[in-house]
Amino acid sequence: MNAQPDLVERLRGTPLRLEERVAGLPLEQVRRRSGGSWSIADHAGHLSDLESLWSGRIEDFLGGVRTLRPADLENRATWAANHNARSLEDIVSEFRQLQRDFVAQLEPLSDAQLQLTAHHPRLEQPMTVVDLCFFVAEHDDHHLAAITSLRGGSALLGTSSAEIGPPTRRCCVPWV
Numbered sequence: 001m002n003a004q005p006d007l008v009e010r011l012r013g014t015p016l017r018l019e020e021r022v023a024g025l026p027l028e029q030v031r032r033r034s035g036g037s038w039s040i041a042d043h044a045g046h047l048s049d050l051e052s053l054w055s056g057r058i059e060d061f062l063g064g065v066r067t068l069r070p071a072d073l074e075n076r077a078t079w080a081a082n083h084n085a086r087s088l089e090d091i092v093s094e095f096r097q098l099q100r101d102f103v104a105q106l107e108p109l110s111d112a113q114l115q116l117t118a119h120h121p122r123l124e125q126p127m128t129v130v131d132l133c134f135f136v137a138e139h140d141d142h143h144l145a146a147i148t149s150l151r152g153g154s155a156l157l158g159t160s161s162a163e164i165g166p167p168t169r170r171c172c173v174p175w176v
């Protein structure tokens with residue numbers, strides 16, 4: 001990938017940022033759900049839940065489809081996964097592996113492939129591979145910010161967990 005090294009670098013760094021945000025948190029805090037909203041574990045696990053959508057959409061672009069595969073706007077995969085029952089190490093390490101696979105999928109793409117265009121099923125307008133990568137990075141940031149808020153370090157963020165939750169059935173809509 002030549003045209004967008006900064007964007008790939010941003011994606012490459014997400015697992016490290018996730019790891020940094022959850023390090024040393026007590027399990028009780030990691031798993032706390034309030035008002036039907038997601039826990040830190042849910043947000044972290046959700047990042048992995050969407051990797052198959054992102055990878056699949058790259059395959060869609062390369063396969064020349066007219067319209068990209070749709071997202072599940074209800075986030076059923078994340079609710080069903082019950083990330084609260086998993087260890088945080090498992091959640092982080094799964095995301096590290098899946099994100100590595102996604103970046104490895106992007107790296108060999110030519111400039112021409114990066115500009116492949118397909119129809120976004122929800123936005124009903126065309127987007128390129130680069131646009132998709134930007135959406136993925138923004139979506140990752142959204143959930144990292146939610147985690148930061150839930151762990152209570154939100155002074156710089158300027159948002160409270162009350163503003164972020166309750167999510168989360170449709171919280172990802174801007175990017176999926």
Ligand code: NI
Pocket residue numbers: 046139143171172
């Ligand atoms: Ni999301």
